[in-house]
Amino acid sequence: MKIHLTLERKLSLILLLFFFSMLLVVAILLGMLRSEYDARVYAINDENTRNVMMSADSAFAATMMTGDYIVSDDFFQSTLSSLKDGKGDAAALEGDIRSRLSTMIEPLSYIIDITLMRGSWMVGYGAGLGLSSDSAAEASRIAREAGGAAVWVGSDDGCIYLVRTIRRLEFLSLDELAVLFIRIDATALADSLTAGSPDRVSYLMISNGSRLLYSEYPGSLSHPDASSIGMQIDGRPYFIYRGTLPRSGFDYVDVVLRDSLYDGMVQLVGGAFFLFLVMLLAFLLLLHHIVRRMIARINALREKMDAFEQGGSLEGISSLPGDDEIAQLNDRFDRMAKEYRDVVEDSYSRELMLKDSEIRMLTQQINPHFLYNVLDSIYWMSQKYQADDIAAMSYDLAALFRAAVSAEDLVPVSRELELLESFLGIQRRRFPDSISYSVEADGDSIGALLPKFSLQPLVENAIKHSVEEKGARTDIIVSCRRRGDDIILEVSNTGSAFPDGLADMLRSGMVSSSTQRIGLQNIDERLHLLFGEGHGLEFRNEDGRAIVSFSVPGRYDA
Template sequence: MGKLFHSITQFYRNLRIKLKLFIMLFSIMIGCIMLTYGVLQYAYSIYDRQIYERSSQVLNLTANSIENELRGIENTSFNIAIDPTIQSSLNALRADPSEMNYERHKIRDDIIVRLVQSAGSEKYMATADIMDLSGNIISAGREAIWTEEYKRSIWNEASLGEGKMRWMLPMEGDPYLVAVRLIRSYNSNLRLDLETLGVLVVRVRINEVVHNVAAGSELASGELLISTGKGLIFSGTDSLVGSQQDFLQKPLAKPYEVRNENGHKIFVSQMISGYTGWIYSSIIPFDSIFERISWMKNLLIAVFSASMLVIILLAFRVAQGITGPIEELIGRMKQVQKGDFSTEGIADLTVGNNLNKDEVGQLHRTFRIMIQQIDELIHENYAKQLTIKETQFKALQAQINPHFLYNTLESINWEAKMGGQPQISRMVESLGFLLRNSISQKESIVTLGQELDIIRHYLTIQQTRFEERLVYAQDVPQHFYSCPIPKLTLQPLVENAIHHALEPMVNPCHITIRAREESDHLLVAVEDNGPGMAPEMLERVRRGEVQSKGNGIGLSNIRERIVLAFGEGYGLEMESEPQRGTRVLVHIPLERKDSHV
């Protein structure tokens, strides 16, 4: 019996994968079950999301309708504030605030008439009052209780708006929403002199606005709550009281969510107004819309959970027989991914008893052969690279000895000094310095201070040519001088500034190098006040489509050298505007060169 079982197992291991998959047809039935479950779950999720989105849409429409009404009231208040009759009357009251006579009574009556005419056009405007500079109230409509503290709060709130409408929470016991606006004077030519004449106070029937807008919508069966984040403006619910309303006076983490309040689940959708900044919340009992769906979901979960247990037991052994060899091969591939191309770890693959004869076994053998060939190619390529480097080194040795040039320049320098030509001497010294740095291959990374020395010597030569047309400035703190930077990074940028900014200009060109710390980077900027570039040209330069003049180093070359030296987090960027100059920003590490690896 044991031998028979071993023979059957060995036979199965040597079957082709196509035959193994045929044995797994039973798994297709399980897949169909899972697919059905997934489709149902997807359908339920879409249905749930549509309900959520529909609720949010209704809330958005309701909020927009309410705020359209408020905008109309705001427009009416603006018309009242700029009304010529009210402007002239308030100016007259401001001229002599202490005198009480017939003229002042007539002026107040004129203001009341204009307020009644203007407020009558808005059905939701309960009252329109004006408080003059003396604190006197001119009312059109039902009079409110005006305490000195209330007057001060209104004046302070209106002052914060600086002429714009400001909304205030209703007073305790007052059902009206309050809107205030400063009234400022202007002359007959419509030029504002912004002298404060008083405060316009409008009371709005917010309850009527909300009820009329929500009538006939789905919110009529739910409950609506409006809050400023500091207090309630409107609450259409009596079931949520006290601290239970606190969570609706602040923005929710999501546009909608389900919460437990008083032992009942409620569906809450919320939006924040971009016009007033108010928080609109709608509250709908969860059970009324999701009870049946929840029951169906629970039933499906129970059925499919039982099915999954049976499926797992049947499919485990079949899947193990197929995926086992493949997982072993994946493990070998990961070793190669880490750079290990040796065949020591896969030497056991040569033992025939450990390998199946199906496609996976053949894949193992082919993989081993491929690794051997790749390893041979790597060693061969490494040997070729060594040969190339040796050839390049010999070619450099065959070039003219730079010491001959140094000695020649030194002779010219002494001749200039002996001949009383200090300017020529400085130019020759700077040229020698630049020649040594450009030819020297000892270091590809230098300090920022060394790079600034290269620029100083380069500009010594250029200032002899351009004289007062070239103005150079440097704002680099001393403690940044030891930061590492690829050699000849800033000098080509200064050279570009001379070619593209200084040469086309008639006026002096200012070239400035600045450095500042930004997060964990050092930001070095090369700026000029040249003609700048149009946006199209700037975009072409950023993409590397514009070649540098002459044989200079291009921006793409500089950017690539910085990335190769320090990584992808560093590099170069350019900013420019027509007639505003150009600025090139270089991002390098903020560290000392002696700690750079």
């Protein structure tokens, strides 16, 4: 199916398609960029998390070694044994332990406290144990179950504890001398994850086997099983990093809100996208404006062409300034139109001139001036000699000739009827009692213009073919009526009939060579020339009357 669209609509459609294509391309590009960027940010952050966790792992391993050291160290073995066995000065021994612990803690920033506990007895150094007595008892119980092995527990204040029983090595007695608590501040560790990007929103969880050591994990989040780049939680994308620390064997899960890693990137991309849209829109508006102008110029050209086609004036719409292709087209059209007009006007005027000369020649077949002057003389002489008939006839004849030499081509119907009266005055004197004549005319048709001497030859023709040729009486009726915009003129007579096909004979020129009906042919041609092809003589015989009629446009003198 063909859809016809105007040029403007076509261009608008193209622009619209272009706009949406650009949007689509930009959206796809942004999507791809986003995906690629995601992968990179994920990898970088993975590296960062891994590095931080590795240093944490070192801290865990060093803490483990500290625990090993305390457990196997002769000093702790002997002082704790003495304290347990009640030997020696307890206060002094505790002082020794504290000072020894202080030398151990100070180089290790992540260890914030070491405490040795046995029942209600407790000695330590640092920030304090930080566990409630119930929790400490629970941790001790877990450590005892481990049979002297180090266990790790996490507290909900963000600290991780290494807990183990110190057992007597002498004679492999393995009786419990104390429970050792080494306290690590894991919040500092989590803080170091966000050191580089303060906006980073993440939840770190560290566990040892099934035991949770550290958790920032909100209960509302489901628990991820594996590392992942695009996990959706509550409709928000998260990066999941899960790993196992090689030295401590701890598992960690770092759940990072993806968007928090982008800092200002989202705004930047959003801003760039907005700017792009604005520029694209501005560009499209500009383009649209240009197209509109172009189309307006084309339309102007088209209007001009329409006007030219309909023969109207080109003035006023011919100004198309500029020197673009359309202006050039306009100029060429102007030149072409002008040339065409010139050619047409030239040939038209020549044809008119030709027709005019023809009319002149036809009308000059009656040589009026000389006759008029003669008739005028005859009139005055007959008046002098009181020959009234001659005077009347010469008067009418003079009136006819006067009309014939007058310059105007078109005369009102009333004037033509007056001529006809003069003509009939003559004919009645030639053929007394043979001619009756009447006129039927509308009031408003009487002023209409018609070619001079267009009715007279018709009446003359009627008299010639009835009275002159057959010696018959004739009744002539001239009617003059308005029909629509036209005025219909009709001459009917009795005593004669038109031959069939007379109109065709006149138009094919078959009568022009003879003098017969030459008057009719003249009238017919004049009507055609003056009013166009639709106007000419029509002949018919009706009810014993020969009727000839023609129409003229209903025009009036100003």
